[in-house]
Structures are given as C-alpha cells and as structure tokens.
Amino acid sequence: MSFDSLGLSDALLKAVADQGYTSPTPIQVKAIPPILAGRDVLAGAQTGTGKTAGFSLPLLQRLMENADLALKPRKIRALVLVPTRELAAQVQESMTIYGKYFPLQTQVIIGGASINTQTRLLRHGCDIVVATPGRLMDHIGQKNISLSAIEILVLDEADRMLDMGFLPEIRRIMAYLPKNRQSLLFSATMPGAIKTLATTILNNPVEVAVAKQNITADLVSECVYGIAKDNKRELLSYLIGSNNWQQVLVFVRTKHGADRLEKQLIKDGIRAASLHGDKTQGARTKALDYFKTGKVTALVATDIAARGLDIEELPHVVNYDLPQVAEDYIHRIGRTGRAGSSGAAISLVCPEEAYLLEAIEKLLKRQIPRIADTGYEPVSLKVIDAPKKNAPAKTTGKKDFRHNNKKTSPRSGAVSQKPNGNKPKKRAHARP
Structure with a gap:
C-alpha cells in the first residue's frame, strides 16, 4: 500500500516523499482514514511504529480544509498533549516537516523554557499547540491562552501521562475545550485507567491497534547479565569500551543515580551525559543533541526523560537498573530496533x-537469554522471598572496583576514549 491510497492531499504526499517514505506503517494505514473522516480514534500503538505521523498528517489536512489564513492573530485550532518535553519537540518537528507546504504555525508550550517568551508567541497566534499538561495549565491560569476554538485534541502516550500523575491536569484542561471537537487518544498500553479516560473524552471512537500489547520488537536482541550491584558500573564501562560502542542509551531508576553514573563513566574515560527531570530544558536539549551527533557516547537517562526520544538507528540500550513497572521494559528497549x-x-x-526480572519475563511470557560468562563471580537471579521494605541490600561477588585500588579486579571496566572517536583502550583486564 502507498500513501496515495490514504486520501492525503498532494501537498502532504510531497512532504512525505521529501522524507524518502514510500509506504505507510500499519498504524498509519489504520488511523489516517478515520481521522480524515472526522472520527474520534482510540489507538493502541507502541513507540517506533510511526504513530506521530499517523495523527500529524491527517490533523494538518483537516486544519487546512477550513483554514482562515487571513485571520490575525490565528486562533488555536488543534491541541496535542504529551507527557514530556522531548516528545513535545518531536511532535513539533513532525508538524513542521509534514506541514512544510502549508501556511500553518505550531508552538510548543513546555516547562523548563521561558514562560514570557511562550506568552509572546501565543499572543502572535498559531494554529497548533503542542504542550505538556503542567505548563499548559500555567498559561490557562494566567489567561495567556484560549482553547475555545479547538477543533482537534490529541492525547499522545496517554498511558505515560497517567503514570506521571497528569490525570487531574488533563481533566481540568478538558473543561476549557469545546464539546464539539474531534479527539484522538494514542497509548502504548490500554490499562483500565486509559479505557475509563477514553470514555470521558472520546465520542463513539474507531478503535485501532497494530500489534499485540506487551511484545518487543523482532529486530531487538535481548540478554541479561547476572551481576553484583557493586560491579555494574565496571561491567558497563567494559562493555562500552571493549566493544567500541559509539552510542548507548543507559536507563537508571533515579535522577541522583543518573548524575552519579554520568560522573563515574566520565572518570572511566567514556564521553557521557545525563538526562532527567531536574535538568533545565537547555541542558536536556544540549545533552540529547550531543548524543545524536556523536559528541557523547553514553546518555544516562531516567524513564520520564527518555520517553518520546526519537533517535534514528540507536544500536544499544542498557537497563542499568530494571524498571519498577514491567511494561516500562518494553518502552525502554523500544528505543532501539x-x-x-x-x-x-x-x-x-x-x-x-x-x-523485577521475574515480572518482566512473566509479562513477555518468555525468558530473556542469560549471559553465562560475565567475567565475574556468578550470582543467582532466582526469586526466593518477596523484597522487604527498608531491608538492607545484599551484595554478591567482588567489591566495587576503584581506579586507585591496588587490588586486581575480575573485569576492569576503565576505558579511555579519545575525542576523535578512536577505538578505546582497555586497561588491565584479567579474567577470573
């Protein structure tokens, strides 16, 4: 099937062709026609399936069909709500790319950026607003924005917005929108809370899904290294250096953990940066740009910060800490493949x-392959007792290796990477 068969305008087809796309993805095939027809849509789609274009293309076309280009300032006619700043930037980029032959304007409203600058841009008018719920509520509270002319509402990655506690803000935002509108809800998973939300904002929706929930991409190879907690950083540095990885996204559980691991990797000679919610928007944008352009090898990120990242051909994802929620494992490794x-x-x-590993494998309904020889003393990943709150952590194997230690480490992860990207040199590596 080609894009020509979906009912898109010549201008959109040209913009799509400019990007080198010839065939739509399954979610685009199923979502674009009903959206063009004005129907509400409830879509189940994993990240990396082309869902952003799946709603951007028909949204742009519907806005152009009834556009009053002479109106000054423009009224906001479409609102896209997203959970994170990075996803907001990605959606804006898609609107700009696919709408390059349309005289439509898109503004991004996110935290971490100047609210005064955003206010000035809103007063000049625009057709589409892409926003995170918290910052949008700030503008609503200050009467900087009117949503009374909204024709199309999109909730993208709705499950993540609920996970992040945005449901109260979403409900308050709904009160400012016209009841007579088209609403689109996209979610990677469909828990009960999402279905309940859908019944309150969607009107007789078309339901589309492109794949079974809770499955991982076929092109992603997965493996587990059983390793003592104190040896994780050392093993990670060794894997990056010995395999000459040039781009690896590393997931950790906490903001503090992200900052700490970033510093440790830098000490090991690895170009690293961290990405989490406490970073300013400028710092987050800079870190992501450095990662995409190869100035940084390892990007250490929390789940919230990494949600919505669109990095082409990302070769490696590392779960330094396993996620507390099993479904997040799928979202994480969906950054690659x-x-x-x-x-x-x-x-x-x-x-x-x-x-946590047991819960992930129960969700996947299969065991993730283990690496038998990790280079360290073997550890057991068998679940014996449920974890107890405030219980002291037990460690297995060698103590954490420090570079000024005189002891020999089973696997010395310290590597050095020259700024020009030459192959890293591994220091004193000895098998146990």
Whole structure:
C-alpha cells in the first residue's frame, strides 16, 4: 500500500516523499482514514511504529480544509498533549516537516523554557499547540491562552501521562475545550485507567491497534547479565569500551543515580551525559543533541526523560537498573530496533532485582537469554522471598572496583576514549 491510497492531499504526499517514505506503517494505514473522516480514534500503538505521523498528517489536512489564513492573530485550532518535553519537540518537528507546504504555525508550550517568551508567541497566534499538561495549565491560569476554538485534541502516550500523575491536569484542561471537537487518544498500553479516560473524552471512537500489547520488537536482541550491584558500573564501562560502542542509551531508576553514573563513566574515560527531570530544558536539549551527533557516547537517562526520544538507528540500550513497572521494559528497549534497524538491549541484573526480572519475563511470557560468562563471580537471579521494605541490600561477588585500588579486579571496566572517536583502550583486564 502507498500513501496515495490514504486520501492525503498532494501537498502532504510531497512532504512525505521529501522524507524518502514510500509506504505507510500499519498504524498509519489504520488511523489516517478515520481521522480524515472526522472520527474520534482510540489507538493502541507502541513507540517506533510511526504513530506521530499517523495523527500529524491527517490533523494538518483537516486544519487546512477550513483554514482562515487571513485571520490575525490565528486562533488555536488543534491541541496535542504529551507527557514530556522531548516528545513535545518531536511532535513539533513532525508538524513542521509534514506541514512544510502549508501556511500553518505550531508552538510548543513546555516547562523548563521561558514562560514570557511562550506568552509572546501565543499572543502572535498559531494554529497548533503542542504542550505538556503542567505548563499548559500555567498559561490557562494566567489567561495567556484560549482553547475555545479547538477543533482537534490529541492525547499522545496517554498511558505515560497517567503514570506521571497528569490525570487531574488533563481533566481540568478538558473543561476549557469545546464539546464539539474531534479527539484522538494514542497509548502504548490500554490499562483500565486509559479505557475509563477514553470514555470521558472520546465520542463513539474507531478503535485501532497494530500489534499485540506487551511484545518487543523482532529486530531487538535481548540478554541479561547476572551481576553484583557493586560491579555494574565496571561491567558497563567494559562493555562500552571493549566493544567500541559509539552510542548507548543507559536507563537508571533515579535522577541522583543518573548524575552519579554520568560522573563515574566520565572518570572511566567514556564521553557521557545525563538526562532527567531536574535538568533545565537547555541542558536536556544540549545533552540529547550531543548524543545524536556523536559528541557523547553514553546518555544516562531516567524513564520520564527518555520517553518520546526519537533517535534514528540507536544500536544499544542498557537497563542499568530494571524498571519498577514491567511494561516500562518494553518502552525502554523500544528505543532501539526502530524503522527496520536492528538493535541490542542489555540488562544488568543484580540479585536484589530478581523479582523485577521475574515480572518482566512473566509479562513477555518468555525468558530473556542469560549471559553465562560475565567475567565475574556468578550470582543467582532466582526469586526466593518477596523484597522487604527498608531491608538492607545484599551484595554478591567482588567489591566495587576503584581506579586507585591496588587490588586486581575480575573485569576492569576503565576505558579511555579519545575525542576523535578512536577505538578505546582497555586497561588491565584479567579474567577470573
């Protein structure tokens, strides 16, 4: 099937062709026609399936069909709500790329950026607003924005917005929107809370889904390294250096953990940056840009910050800490193996996380392959007892290796990477 068969205008088809796309993805095939017909849509789609274009293309076309280009200032006619700043930037980029032959304007309203600058841009008028719920409520409270002319509402990655606690803000935003509108809800998973939300904002929706929920991409190879908690950083540095990885996204559980691991990797000679919610928008944008352009090898990120990242042909994802919610494992490794490219997802799992691994494998309905020879003393990933709150953490294997230690480490992860990207040199590596 080609894009020509979906009912898109010549201007949109030209913009799509300019990007080198010839065939729509399954979500685009199923979502675009009903959206063009004005129907509400409830779509289940994993990240990396082309869902952003799936709603951007028909949204742009519907706005152009009834556009009053002479109106000054423009009224906001479409609102796209997203959970994170990075996803907001990605959606704006898509609107700009696909709408390049349309005289439509898009503004991004997110936290971490100047609210005064955003207010000035809103007063000049625009057709589409892409916003995170919290900052949008700030503008509503200050009467900087009117949503009374909204014709199309999009909730993108709705499950993540609920996970992040945005449901109260979403409900308050709904009160400012016209009841007579088209609403589109996209979500990677469909828990009960999402279905309940859908019944309150969607009117007789068309339901579309492109794949079974809770499955991982076919092109992603997965493996588990059973490793003592104190040896994780050392093993990660070794894997990056010995395999000459040039781009790896590393997931950690906390903001503090992200900052700490970033500093440790830099000490190991690895170009690293961190990405989390406490970073300013400028710092987050800079870190992501450095990662995409190869100035940074390892990007250490929390789940919230990494949601919505669109990095072409990302080869490696590492779960330094396993996620507390099993479904997040799928979202994490979905950063790689996108758009037909292969990728690898590596999980460093300590005994304290065995119960989390068990939950992930129960969700996947299969066991993730184990690496038998990690270069360290073997650890057991068998779940014996449920974790107890405030219980002291147990460690297995060697103590954390420090570079000024005189002891020999089973696997010395310290590597050095020259700024020009030459192959890293591994220091004193000895097998146990």
